[in-house]
Structure formats: structure tokens, C-alpha cells
Amino acid sequence: MIEPRPWRPPPGGPAGPTRPARAVGAGPLTRAGGPGRLARTLGAVRSGRRWRSLPAALLAIVLPVGVAVVGVHRGDPATRPAVRYASAWLASRAIGALTLVDGVSAEVAATVPVAPPGSPFTVTQQGRAGYVTAPPGPLVRVDGATHAPRPVDVPSGELSALAGDDRYLWGLRRDGGLTRFADAPAVPRAFAPPAGAGPGGAGPAVTGSAGSTGGARRLVVTGAGPVLVDADARRAYLLSPERGEVVHELPVDIGPDDLVSGVPDGPWLLAVRPADATLLRCEVRADTCSGRTTLVGAGPELGAAVGARGAVFVPDRGAGVVRIVDLAGGPGAATERLADPGARVELSVAGGVVFLNDPDGPAAAVVAADGSARRLVKYGGAPPAGPPATATPPPTASSAPPGPSPRPGPTDRSASPTPSRTPSRSPTPSPSRTRTPSPTPSTPRNPYLREHDRLVLDDPMTRNTGRWSNDNDATGTCRFASDGYHVESSNGHRFHECYGDLRVEDFTYEVRFHFGTARAAGVFVRQSGDGSWYFAMIGRSGTVWLSKGVAGVPEDPDLFTGSVDPPDPNGWHRLAVTGVGDTLTVYVDGERVGSITDGQFDAGPIGVFTDGGRAPDGADPHGETIFRDVRVWRP
Structure with missing residues (x-):
């Protein structure tokens, strides 16, 4: 007797892709007849199954109740790997805008008007958000996901310096106190001037992601916490992020004309002295700091x-x-x-x-x-x-409004497809979200592994080159369009997969995807003829899986489950997998999420798949994901 074994719900609740009962059935999985191989592996197909005994039927009724309880534990945020945001908000004063640049692709992802052209505003980044300081106006926050600007209820003229990291934005007030900002619904928290950190006083109205630059009193952020620097007293004060109190005091050789900053990833304070072209680096928890690098x-x-x-x-x-x-x-x-x-x-x-x-x-x-x-x-x-730029890696998530567009050329990767089959009205976004192409060479560089430097596949997936095929017409369709490769499940099946003809051993495999109407998108690698492979998948909730299926049966529990911040459901994103020997690693939008080590499958074709269940409630099992710009590198 073969019993169905349901999957536990992923972290994030119903917004994420659910994993249904395991598929059952004996024998190899073939392209002709029956459900698709990946659908069988991920347990997507329930129809056509014969219950062989009453206990098995009862088991299918009882198990989902226990599954919900287990799912709560699985969503424990303590298991979430650290994934950082690798895009920066840059000031473009001539056009009065913030420009969002992706750090992996070196491309413009959005342009957000924030001030009159030519205004002398500054920008500080906290996590995904950008904060604009343009006295005497209010402090303005530009959301990293929606790109919408909104004023913060603090006049920017009251702040003499700003410094931000992934967690907080810190403001140094002109009375010498600090204000800590966090994402809504958190309310900004004001701290009194820290005792023992010298007198209050106004500093220069300048900002930066890691802190202020010149002047007598500076505020910077380090991996150990915020640091207040008093150049007149030649002292640096490490502050508690939770209480705003001085927790350590350090004598420093920093003068009013030195340019001070912090290292958010480490406990380091930096100071550049332009007069003699030297650099000072101080460990903020040390007792002394001396010595400069020319x-x-x-x-x-x-x-x-x-x-x-x-x-x-x-x-x-x-x-x-x-x-x-x-x-x-x-x-x-x-x-x-x-x-x-x-x-x-x-x-x-x-x-x-x-x-x-x-x-x-x-x-x-x-x-x-x-x-x-x-x-x-x-x-x-x-x-x-300057001379021509070095190789430019592929693009990251775009927030450009959906709409059909032609295939981008080597210096134009601005296409933004629509996730539906019917044309939509041309949106009028506010703020504008434009993508400005950067100069690129003919051969894209691998942004994940330098040793995989041979590009063997660079397919925009906008026309049929004969390299991709539908696994099974009974479970869905795979079709080319001007905006990419549409993979859609149908006939009551949630999962549907499409296959490429390229076999990989050691590899880097990357694809851009748009969720479209589906709940999740994924890729598979090293597929074998009996329905076995490794797969990586990401859901709308940010849940990420990296696991395998063996002869139509998925690994349980998954070899790796992690999470990232929920991706923008209306934007383009990148999913990538690298394979070096027995180790596979998954990346989302250029950031490493997790790895597995498993040596069962060493070679096989690649592919893409969709997990249906139309978003957001998943009442309809069908869904469509759009893929494009597949790239594969080998050593």
C-alpha cells in the first residue's frame, strides 16, 4: 500500500506556495501520458489516484490537521538566513530624483522624482528605503519596494546628520540628542543627548549611508552600533542601539577637517585626512586607535x-x-x-x-x-x-510597470512583460520608474562564480530556438512571446514544467522570472530519466526551497528551506543555482540564500516550472509564470 504524505505549509502562511500531497505511482516517469515529471515529484497531481484501503483514505483526512500545527514551527523566523539588499539609492540632483541602481547588474532599476531639478538634497539609505534631506522641507522616505515617496513627520532641518544601516536610520538632532527611525508601523524614538559624549551642538547638514563626513560632531553607523564622533574632543563614543547610551569611549586622532564614516558590516570607524592623503581605521570597541595608511x-x-x-x-x-x-x-x-x-x-x-x-x-x-x-x-x-566598462552581469528585479516590449539588445535590457495574456492599459506611474541601460560588452560575466567563466547559453526566451520543450500537454503549456517564455499549468494541475536540451554538471544557471498569476516559480537541474533532479523554487511570501526529487518522490523534509523579503509581485526577479561538485547554492536577486551538499545526481538537463494556484488566494489551481534571459556558465 502506498500512502499519500502531505507537505507542511511553508513559512509565511497562505501567501506562499503550498506543497500538496506526494504523488504516487510506480515506474519511470515519461513525457507521454500521465502527469508531468515535476508535477509528480512535487506532489501536484491528485486526480486519477485510487485509494487502495480505508486506512489510507482516513490518513489523507487526518494528516492535514497536524500539518498546520507543524507549519507554525517551520515558519520560525529564527531559521531565516541573512539576505541583504544589494541595490542603492543614488542622488541625481540635476533631475531632482533618486536613482535606484542594482548592484549585481549595474543597471538603473527606478527613477523617483523627489525635489525640484537642481535642488541640493542628500540621500541616506536604511535597508531598502532611501531618505531624502532637503531643508527646510520634511524628511522624505522613498519605499524600497513600491518606490513611493512619503514625508516623515520630522523636519529635516532639525537633523544635523543622518546615518543608516539594514536595521535603523539614525538622526543626530541639533540639540545633541538622537532619533532612531524604523520601518512603519514603528514610531521614531527620540533619545536625550548621551551622557558623557560631550556638549550638544549643530553639525553640518550632510548625510551618507554609513554616516556624516566633516565637521566637529559626526554620527556614523558601524556593525557594533552607532558612533558619535567629537572631533574637538578627539573622542569617539559607541552608543547602544536600544538605549542610545554611551557603552564605550575611544580616543581618536580625528580632526574637524577629517572625513569620517563607518563600516556597517564590521566594528570599524574610518577617517580620511585629505591634507596628507591618509586613512585612519579604528576598531570602535578597542582602547586605542593610532596609525594611518598613506x-x-x-x-x-x-x-x-x-x-x-x-x-x-x-x-x-x-x-x-x-x-x-x-x-x-x-x-x-x-x-x-x-x-x-x-x-x-x-x-x-x-x-x-x-x-x-x-x-x-x-x-x-x-x-x-x-x-x-x-x-x-x-x-x-x-x-x-573613461575607457569601456568591464563586463556587466545580468539584471536584477525591476519595478518597471508591466507591458509588452521587444527583446532587449546587448545594451538595452529594459523590457517589462505583462503577466497576463490580455493587454493592459498603459500605466501612468508616479513616481516614474525607468531603466537606463549601461554600456555592456558582448559576453556577460558570471556574477556568482568567477571560475565558471564560459558562457554556454544566453537565451532571451522570446522565440522558439528549438532548445525548449513542453513536458506534458496534459498538465499545461509552454509558449514563447515577445515578453518571455510563458509556463502555465492547466487541467486541474498546479505544477507544470518545461525542459531545456542543455545538460549541466558543474554550472551556474540563472533566469529572470515574473510571478505572473502563479504562487511560485522554480528551476531544476541535473534531471535524470527516471524523474529525479534537484530543484530551486521561490514563492510570493519569500520562501525559498532547494531540494531534490528521486524517482517521482520528493525529499521530505526539504534539503534546504529559507526565506528572503517578499519579492515585489509586479516586478522581475532573478533566480540562480550554482553547482560545484556535490554542492548546490541558490541565489535570489543576486543574494546567496543557502546551499546543500548531496552527491546523488551529477549531470542532467535544466528546466523551468510554475506552481499555480492563482494569487493571492490560490482558489484556482492554474497559474502562469513568465521566464526570460536564461544564462548558463561552465568552468
Whole structure:
């Protein structure tokens, strides 16, 4: 007797894709007849099943009750891996807008008007949100998911400095106290001037993702907490994020003209001294801080430093380059010229990715620790100065409004398909969400694994090249359109899969997807002839699976289950899997989510699939996911 075994509901409740009972049946799974192989593996098909005994039927009734209880434990947020947001809000003052740039693709994802063109506003990032300071107006928050601006009930003129990280936005008030901002519905919390941190006083109205730059009193954010720097007293005060109190005091060789910043990923305070082109790095919980590193080749026109991935990055404005200091003691580096010499470029960090920006011009870039950089144009005009950019990886999630568009070329990846079959009215978004292409070479670089540097498949999936096929017409359809490859389940089946003809062993496999009307989207790799493979799947709730099925039976429990922030259901996202030997790793929108080690399957074809159940309530089992821009690299 074969008994059905239901899957537990995923974290996030009904908004996420549900996993139905295991499929049953003996023998190999073939393309002809019966449900699709992936549908059998994921347990999507209930129809046509014969109950072989009364106990089995009773079991199917009783088990779902217990399943709901187990699902609560499975949604425990303590098991959630840390996944950071790798896109940055950059100031574009000439057009009065914030520009959202994706750190993996080095492309513009959105442009949000926030001020009159030419206004001298500044921007600070906290998590996914951008905060705009334009005294005497209010502080304005631009949501990272909807891109909608809204005023915060705090006049920006009351704040002398802002500093943000993934958790909080901190404001230094002109009375010397602090205000801590968090995402709604949390109310901003005001702290009195911290005792022992020197007298209150107004500082410069400047901001940055990791803190303020010049002046006597500065506020920065480090991985150990916010730090208040008093340049007159030559002291740095580490503050409690929960109470705003001084928890440690450190003497520092920092003067009023030094440019101070923090490292959100580590307990480091940074100070650039333009007068002698030196860099000071202090561990904020240490008892002393001394010693400076000379920035070889740099002149006095320097900007505030940022730290990421074991390196410190310093903008050399006089030369239009970025100087890089290896914190492990390795040789330093410098980028190519990324901006016009003399431009007041700034650096910021989001999700461990370093961004260069000219707030008064169109130039921007994503900078790596080895000195390579990918330049882009934030808006209009010619490409920025300098030699051709290095290879540009594929795009990330886009918030561009859906609508059919032609296949993007090598320098135009702005297509945004509609998730439905019927044309929709042209939206008039406010704020505008535009995608400005960046210069790209003919061969995209692998943004996940450098050792997989041979691109073997680069398919926009907008026309039939003969490389993709429908697994089973009885469970759904796979069709090409100008906006991508539409995978739709039908005839009462929730899951439907489509196959590629490319076999992979060690690989990097990436695809862009739009949820469309489905609850989840996924890919599979190393498929074998008996219905066995590895698969990665993400649901609307942000639940991510990386597991396998063996001869039509899924692994239970899944080899890996994690979660990310719920993806924008109306945007494009990227799902990627890498395979190196027995280790497979899943990525969502360029960020690593988790890995498994399992050596059962070493080679096989790739594919894509949809999990139906029309969103949001899933009452209809059918659903359609759109895929495009499949890329596969090999060693």
C-alpha cells in the first residue's frame, strides 16, 4: 500500500506556495501520458489516484490537521538566513530624483522624482528605503519596494546628520540628542543627548549611508552600533542601539577637517585626512586607535571612505578614480577613471556592494575590491568618461510597470512583460520608474562564480530556438512571446514544467522570472530519466526551497528551506543555482540564500516550472509564470 504524505505549509502562511500531497505511482516517469515529471515529484497531481484501503483514505483526512500545527514551527523566523539588499539609492540632483541602481547588474532599476531639478538634497539609505534631506522641507522616505515617496513627520532641518544601516536610520538632532527611525508601523524614538559624549551642538547638514563626513560632531553607523564622533574632543563614543547610551569611549586622532564614516558590516570607524592623503581605521570597541595608511598616488581632493568585503574604498576626486586598501595587508588597487576629474563623487555601500555616484551628474559605477568597475549612466546624455566598462552581469528585479516590449539588445535590457495574456492599459506611474541601460560588452560575466567563466547559453526566451520543450500537454503549456517564455499549468494541475536540451554538471544557471498569476516559480537541474533532479523554487511570501526529487518522490523534509523579503509581485526577479561538485547554492536577486551538499545526481538537463494556484488566494489551481534571459556558465 502506498500512502499519500502531505507537505507542511511553508513559512509565511497562505501567501506562499503550498506543497500538496506526494504523488504516487510506480515506474519511470515519461513525457507521454500521465502527469508531468515535476508535477509528480512535487506532489501536484491528485486526480486519477485510487485509494487502495480505508486506512489510507482516513490518513489523507487526518494528516492535514497536524500539518498546520507543524507549519507554525517551520515558519520560525529564527531559521531565516541573512539576505541583504544589494541595490542603492543614488542622488541625481540635476533631475531632482533618486536613482535606484542594482548592484549585481549595474543597471538603473527606478527613477523617483523627489525635489525640484537642481535642488541640493542628500540621500541616506536604511535597508531598502532611501531618505531624502532637503531643508527646510520634511524628511522624505522613498519605499524600497513600491518606490513611493512619503514625508516623515520630522523636519529635516532639525537633523544635523543622518546615518543608516539594514536595521535603523539614525538622526543626530541639533540639540545633541538622537532619533532612531524604523520601518512603519514603528514610531521614531527620540533619545536625550548621551551622557558623557560631550556638549550638544549643530553639525553640518550632510548625510551618507554609513554616516556624516566633516565637521566637529559626526554620527556614523558601524556593525557594533552607532558612533558619535567629537572631533574637538578627539573622542569617539559607541552608543547602544536600544538605549542610545554611551557603552564605550575611544580616543581618536580625528580632526574637524577629517572625513569620517563607518563600516556597517564590521566594528570599524574610518577617517580620511585629505591634507596628507591618509586613512585612519579604528576598531570602535578597542582602547586605542593610532596609525594611518598613506593612500599612494592620491592627492588632497578626497571623499569619505566606505568599507566592504575586507577592503576600504576611498574616492580620489582629483583623479576621478577610487583608491582601494586591502585590510588583510594585500596590495592596494585603483580603478580606471570613472568620473571627470574634480567631480564631487561619493561612495556608498548596500548589501556589501560599493557604489560610486556623481550626485550632480549622470555618472555612476559599481566598484569591486579588485579594482574592476562597471559604469552606468543614471539618466540621459553620453556615457561617462573613461575607457569601456568591464563586463556587466545580468539584471536584477525591476519595478518597471508591466507591458509588452521587444527583446532587449546587448545594451538595452529594459523590457517589462505583462503577466497576463490580455493587454493592459498603459500605466501612468508616479513616481516614474525607468531603466537606463549601461554600456555592456558582448559576453556577460558570471556574477556568482568567477571560475565558471564560459558562457554556454544566453537565451532571451522570446522565440522558439528549438532548445525548449513542453513536458506534458496534459498538465499545461509552454509558449514563447515577445515578453518571455510563458509556463502555465492547466487541467486541474498546479505544477507544470518545461525542459531545456542543455545538460549541466558543474554550472551556474540563472533566469529572470515574473510571478505572473502563479504562487511560485522554480528551476531544476541535473534531471535524470527516471524523474529525479534537484530543484530551486521561490514563492510570493519569500520562501525559498532547494531540494531534490528521486524517482517521482520528493525529499521530505526539504534539503534546504529559507526565506528572503517578499519579492515585489509586479516586478522581475532573478533566480540562480550554482553547482560545484556535490554542492548546490541558490541565489535570489543576486543574494546567496543557502546551499546543500548531496552527491546523488551529477549531470542532467535544466528546466523551468510554475506552481499555480492563482494569487493571492490560490482558489484556482492554474497559474502562469513568465521566464526570460536564461544564462548558463561552465568552468
